[in-house]
Amino acid sequence: MLNKSIPKYLKHEAEIALSFYPELKEVPIEFKLTRKMSSSVMKAQPKLGSLFKKRNKRNYVILISRHFDIQNRKFHTRSIPQNVLIGWLGHELGHVMDYQNRSGLNLIRFGLCYLFSESFVIKAEQTADHYAIRHHMKDYILETKNYILSHTGLSDRYKEKIKRLYTSPEQVLEFVNEKMN
Numbered sequence: 001m002l003n004k005s006i007p008k009y010l011k012h013e014a015e016i017a018l019s020f021y022p023e024l025k026e027v028p029i030e031f032k033l034t035r036k037m038s039s040s041v042m043k044a045q046p047k048l049g050s051l052f053k054k055r056n057k058r059n060y061v062i063l064i065s066r067h068f069d070i071q072n073r074k075f076h077t078r079s080i081p082q083n084v085l086i087g088w089l090g091h092e093l094g095h096v097m098d099y100q101n102r103s104g105l106n107l108i109r110f111g112l113c114y115l116f117s118e119s120f121v122i123k124a125e126q127t128a129d130h131y132a133i134r135h136h137m138k139d140y141i142l143e144t145k146n147y148i149l150s151h152t153g154l155s156d157r158y159k160e161k162i163k164r165l166y167t168s169p170e171q172v173l174e175f176v177n178e179k180m181n
């Protein structure tokens with residue numbers, strides 16, 4: 001995969017997640033380890049310099065923090081179970097699929113709305129999950145959600161945030177049922 005840059009740290013997991021998205025084969029994506037981001041573990045973004053290039057020339061970066069703090073407790077991303085990491089990466093690739101359908105101007109608007117509107121965040125996160133589910137990653141997505149929601153080490157505040165903004169495991173199953181009927 002010449003157009004993908006993946007650190008050894010997550011190479012296996014990223015390659016499995018990518019295998020569910022044949023449409024992204026030609027799309028350049030850099031998986032990049034960073035210092036911790038404020039409360040998010042991973043984040044997918046278009047690279048600014050490529051925003052107004054043709055869609056097939058656009059570049060994306062998926063930022064991944066090596067560890068993250070939640071209420072003063074430090075978690076190592078590498079200690080998260082493998083299937084949960086694959087689900088997490090699959091969700092981020094769902095964001096990339098969504099970005100691929102948007103113009104440069106629309107992406108700028110997307111970035112601003114994401115910052116200022118909670119209902120917009122809910123919609124965007126749901127869209128990313130739906131892409132992952134349509135790409136046969138349902139089981140991984142469910143594992144990721146159940147892991148976060150049942151993880152005793154994570155604070156209630158963080159879990160509250162996840163419940164408020166992200167699709168629940170029940171909604172995932174509902175979406176799968178609707179799609180089948």
Ligand SMILES: [Zn+2]
Pocket residue numbers: 091092095125128
């Ligand atoms: Zn997301």
